[in-house]
Amino acid sequence: MLGGMLGTATVAGALRAAGGTIPDLKITAVKIHRVLQTLAEPMGYCCAPGGMIGMQTTSAAVIEVVTDAGLTGWGDGGWGGEPLRRNRGLVIGRSPFEAEAIFDEITELGGDGYQARLPRNAPSPGGLDCALWDLMGKALGKPVCALLGKQYRKRVMPYASIGYRKNWKDLEAGFAEELRHWTKDIGFRAAKVKTGYDPVTDYRVLKAVRAAIGDEIHLGIDSGTPGAYDDGTAVSLGRRLEELNLEFWEEPINKYDLEGYARLKQVLKIPLASGESLPIDWVIENYIQKHLVDMVQPDISEAGFTGGKRVTYASWLNRVRLVPHSWGTPLRIAAEMHWVASIPDLSRAWNPPPPLFELHIPAESPAWGLTTRRIEVDRADGMIAVPAGPGLGYEVNRDELAKYRQSIIEI
Numbered sequence: 001m002l003g004g005m006l007g008t009a010t011v012a013g014a015l016r017a018a019g020g021t022i023p024d025l026k027i028t029a030v031k032i033h034r035v036l037q038t039l040a041e042p043m044g045y046c047c048a049p050g051g052m053i054g055m056q057t058t059s060a061a062v063i064e065v066v067t068d069a070g071l072t073g074w075g076d077g078g079w080g081g082e083p084l085r086r087n088r089g090l091v092i093g094r095s096p097f098e099a100e101a102i103f104d105e106i107t108e109l110g111g112d113g114y115q116a117r118l119p120r121n122a123p124s125p126g127g128l129d130c131a132l133w134d135l136m137g138k139a140l141g142k143p144v145c146a147l148l149g150k151q152y153r154k155r156v157m158p159y160a161s162i163g164y165r166k167n168w169k170d171l172e173a174g175f176a177e178e179l180r181h182w183t184k185d186i187g188f189r190a191a192k193v194k195t196g197y198d199p200v201t202d203y204r205v206l207k208a209v210r211a212a213i214g215d216e217i218h219l220g221i222d223s224g225t226p227g228a229y230d231d232g233t234a235v236s237l238g239r240r241l242e243e244l245n246l247e248f249w250e251e252p253i254n255k256y257d258l259e260g261y262a263r264l265k266q267v268l269k270i271p272l273a274s275g276e277s278l279p280i281d282w283v284i285e286n287y288i289q290k291h292l293v294d295m296v297q298p299d300i301s302e303a304g305f306t307g308g309k310r311v312t313y314a315s316w317l318n319r320v321r322l323v324p325h326s327w328g329t330p331l332r333i334a335a336e337m338h339w340v341a342s343i344p345d346l347s348r349a350w351n352p353p354p355p356l357f358e359l360h361i362p363a364e365s366p367a368w369g370l371t372t373r374r375i376e377v378d379r380a381d382g383m384i385a386v387p388a389g390p391g392l393g394y395e396v397n398r399d400e401l402a403k404y405r406q407s408i409i410e411i
Helices: 011-017 081-086 096-109 126-140 144-148 171-185 199-213 231-244 258-267 280-288 300-318 330-341 398-404
Strands: 027-043 055-067 072-076 158-161 190-194 218-222 248-250 272-274 357-360 405-410
Touching: 027 398, 055 126, 072 126, 072 330, 081 096, 096 126, 096 300, 126 144, 126 300, 126 330, 144 300, 144 330, 158 218, 171 190, 171 199, 190 199, 199 218, 199 231, 231 258, 258 272, 280 300, 300 330, 330 357, 398 405
Parallel strands: 158 190, 158 357, 190 218, 218 248, 248 272
Antiparallel strands: 027 055, 027 405, 055 072
16 A cells, blocks of 8 residues: 555655554764775776777765664765755754655755756755665665555666777777677676767677677667767768667767757657756656657666656656666665666557666776675576665675775765
């Protein structure tokens, strides 16, 4: 009864309506652990000038929320920044069951001063929100996905986010071998490649990749958050790429070029995707309600579970696929799995497209050993079992946290 009510009510409201009792928890501290990991092999984006390889490290903010009951919640991502530093009472002393109100109040304080105007354009405290939902799940003895609504699936499919620029002498061979390894040897059934060199190079690389992994692998491509191409070039390249049966093309053009996306949507057969690092309300208003893309890709570090619920409903209502973005610690991946488990299918096909989510490979993710239990893809079907909880179902190895931690902020 409780789980099915959460789509239209707050957690606290659903508990009261079901005749339940809200556990008496009070937040006593919030700690933000800034972690950094040096990459074993430098890498870069294809759309950087000259294919520049300049990325040496990866980083994240791990959020720890402590309560007076001895329960600790964990998240990865945004936490509130200066609005929370200046207003400790937004969180300290409150119940984690006020997560949705906390999320909105911090977001509004981080805006441009016109708080009553929608859509809100401020970064959201998604990591903090995840930690609060983790606490709620632990207090109730339930996995987070059971609090979000119906759990539609017990196993979810990640796509391997790979294909960054490395020191390869032969680009086509380098990309093809990396994608072959992660799909054939490791077991991923979906993957993504970074693109944006130039139309000729992109086409040659992707043709070699498709030949190496076969037609059965779900293959997406990513031309970078700024978008590598103008819309005319994207149309020309896209028509050549249509033969490769791509799952999606992420940000072929600048993510704010709404007119350009409208043009591409009309003339290309490749599903368009965008939405990372954007305010949730903006994504809903401009991408989902206007049907400018076929897939939206918000990151739970920005959306949190509170914003995730809203995007899920808006995507379902407008029949836009939701494929969460992610690049962070295993805590973020665990949160994404709970979110994806609660996303309803849009298709009534016998075998509908899988609700994918992004997973950066261990060597390219920050603090991969952070949790006491490792996240691994099942080679039999490319899936990962959704944690059974309570909460996120993953706990932090504090020794590993200390190893990667560069600094700590305490609220």
